[in-house]
Amino acid sequence: MSNIAIDIIGYIGAFFISVAFLPQTIKLIKTKNTKGLSLISYSIYQIGLTSFIIYASLIKNIPLLAANAFGTVINIILLTLIIYNLYYNNKDKNNNLTSKK
């Protein structure tokens, strides 16, 4: 298989990995529902993304670098929204599940 074909597969992967959590971010903005989301998961995911950014730079792999760099942008937004909704926006508690009052 030609190098160009291989790179194209890499860029396809990079595209899907980059935009994967955009729908999750949009859903969180709409629903403000963090109940089902795991802050730990997205934090571990960020460590992985960061390690791969360093690794991709060292091995000079552009598809991998692109995937993890764009993935980081969306993941940071998602992490910020989860933390915001968990700690600052009590509205999430009021309009969610039976209230504990």
Added chain:
Amino acid sequence: MSNIAIDIIGYIGAFFISVAFLPQTIKLIKTKNTKGLSLISYSIYQIGLTSFIIYASLIKNIPLLAANAFGTVINIILLTLIIYNLYYNNKDKNNNLTSKK
């Protein structure tokens, strides 16, 4: 930087990317709450993981292959649980939010 050191960074990235969504899976098993989760995100993520598995095999990059292969195992479990809870397990609807009866 030595190749071994670069590979180690790659394997660190692979480890964190692989286990990233384990806490999310465990949280879903415990809470059965799929309200906040985006099925679309985890589906797109799977397309990305699959593309990168093919890409990593073609460029013979083990850390990348490992990250996406293990990541796939957990993502398939998570997708199955989300679909199961969304379509088969009505209990999620009963013990969640005000009932619509």
